[in-house]
Amino acid sequence: MNKDTGTKFSLHAQDGLARRGQVTTAHGVIDTPAFMPVGTVGSVKGLLPEQVAASGAQILLGNTYHLMLRPGAERVGRLGGLHRFMNWPGPILTDSGGFQVMSLSALRKMTEEGVTFRSHLDGSKHLLTPELSMEIQHHLDADITMAFDECTPFPATYPEAESSMERSMRWASRSKQAFQPRPGYGLFGIVQGSVHEDLRRRSVEALIDIGFDGYAVGGLAVGEGQETMLQVLDFTLPLLPAEHPRYLMGVGTPEDIVKAVQRGIDMFDCVIPTRAGRTARGYTPRGTLNLRNARHQEDSRPLDEACSCPACIGHSRAYIHHLFRAEEMLGPILLTLHNLHYYQSLMSGLRQAIEEGALDHFVQAFREQQALGDIPKTEAGT
Structure with a gap:
C-alpha cells in the first residue's frame, strides 16, 4: 500500500506475543486489542448508536451481502455513506459478503468470476465478484474493507481446502486491484487454508506478496473447536508481518478472545454478546x-x-x-x-x-x- 494512503497501525506495547496498539482510520482511532460489535444491516440490534459507543466500542462491523440486498449500497452511498445513514461517526469495517453468500444462499454457483446466488429475502438472482464487493464497500464508505474470499467450510478435504484457498488468493489479488486507495481507508486480506499449516503458510505468503493494510485469519469458528482454532493461530500468526494489525474473524467467547490475544490477535468481531x-x-x-x-x-x-x-x-x-x-x-x-x-x-x-x-x-x-x-x-x- 502507498505510505500516504490506507489505515495506519502503531504498536505501543507487547507482553509476550500479546500486542497493544492503535489503528488510525479516516473516522477515528481504534485501540487494540479491540472488539467490534456486529451491526450487520446497519444496526446493532435493539440499541442506539450512542448506547453502543457508551459501552466503549470504537468500531462497528457492517456486511456487504446484507446491505447490497437491502437497502442497496448505492442508496446508502447517495445518503452519505453508512456512517451518516446509521448515525455512527466512528470507524466501520465491512465484511466482504463471502461468508454470507456461502452460508445463507441455498442456491448458489461459484465460478472463477465470483458467486451467483439467490437472495435469502426474495429469491432474486445476484452475482457477487471481488470487483463488485470492493465497489459496494466503497459506496458504504467503510474505513476497513475486507477482500472478497471463499470461506472454506469445515470439515473439508485437503484438496477442497487447497482449491478454496487458492481461489481466495486470486480473488484477493483482484480485490486489491479494484480497491480505491484513500488516506484513512484500508484493505485487509484474509488468510485461508482450513486447518492445514502448509496451506495457511502459502496463503500468508500470497497475501504479503499482494500487500494489505491488515491481515485477517478467516475460516475459523466454523465448527473446528477451540483447541484446533488455537493450533491454527499458533502456526499462522508468526508468519504475519508484525507492523500490521491482525484480525480474527467471527470470534468469539470471552475465553476465546483472551487466548487469542495471548497469541497476538489485535481485532475481533462476533455476534455472541448481542445474540x-x-x-x-x-x-x-x-x-x-x-x-x-x-x-x-x-x-x-x-x-x-x-x-x-x-x-x-x-x-x-x-x-x-x-x-x-x-x-x-x-x-x-x-x-x-x-x-x-x-x-x-x-x-x-x-x-x-x-x-x-x-x-x-x-x-x-x-x-x-x-x-x-x-x-x-x-x-x-x-
Whole structure:
C-alpha cells in the first residue's frame, strides 16, 4: 500500500506475543486489542448508536451481502455513506459478503468470476465478484474493507481446502486491484487454508506478496473447536508481518478472545454478546447467567455489582428475569447493553494488562473468577 494512503497501525506495547496498539482510520482511532460489535444491516440490534459507543466500542462491523440486498449500497452511498445513514461517526469495517453468500444462499454457483446466488429475502438472482464487493464497500464508505474470499467450510478435504484457498488468493489479488486507495481507508486480506499449516503458510505468503493494510485469519469458528482454532493461530500468526494489525474473524467467547490475544490477535468481531442478550444470557466476570432461570425471580442484585452499564446501575436480576418471562423488548435491550459493556471492559482490561506487562496475572485472575461461577442469592446474603 502507498505510505500516504490506507489505515495506519502503531504498536505501543507487547507482553509476550500479546500486542497493544492503535489503528488510525479516516473516522477515528481504534485501540487494540479491540472488539467490534456486529451491526450487520446497519444496526446493532435493539440499541442506539450512542448506547453502543457508551459501552466503549470504537468500531462497528457492517456486511456487504446484507446491505447490497437491502437497502442497496448505492442508496446508502447517495445518503452519505453508512456512517451518516446509521448515525455512527466512528470507524466501520465491512465484511466482504463471502461468508454470507456461502452460508445463507441455498442456491448458489461459484465460478472463477465470483458467486451467483439467490437472495435469502426474495429469491432474486445476484452475482457477487471481488470487483463488485470492493465497489459496494466503497459506496458504504467503510474505513476497513475486507477482500472478497471463499470461506472454506469445515470439515473439508485437503484438496477442497487447497482449491478454496487458492481461489481466495486470486480473488484477493483482484480485490486489491479494484480497491480505491484513500488516506484513512484500508484493505485487509484474509488468510485461508482450513486447518492445514502448509496451506495457511502459502496463503500468508500470497497475501504479503499482494500487500494489505491488515491481515485477517478467516475460516475459523466454523465448527473446528477451540483447541484446533488455537493450533491454527499458533502456526499462522508468526508468519504475519508484525507492523500490521491482525484480525480474527467471527470470534468469539470471552475465553476465546483472551487466548487469542495471548497469541497476538489485535481485532475481533462476533455476534455472541448481542445474540446472547436477545436470548436471556448475560456475561459476567464469574461466567454466564441464564436470566430465564427461576433462581433470579426474587434476586434484587444487579447482573454484576462491579458493572457500570445502565442495566446494572438501574435494574435487578429479578426485573430482567420478569422482562424476559413477559416477553418485553426491554429485556433483550438491557441484556445486550450489559453484554457489550462486559466485552468492552474485558478488552480494556487486556489492553491495560499488556501495557503494564501484567497479562499473565490478568489471565490468571480472569480464569479463577470464571471458574468460581455465580454466587447464589442465598450465599450473597441478600
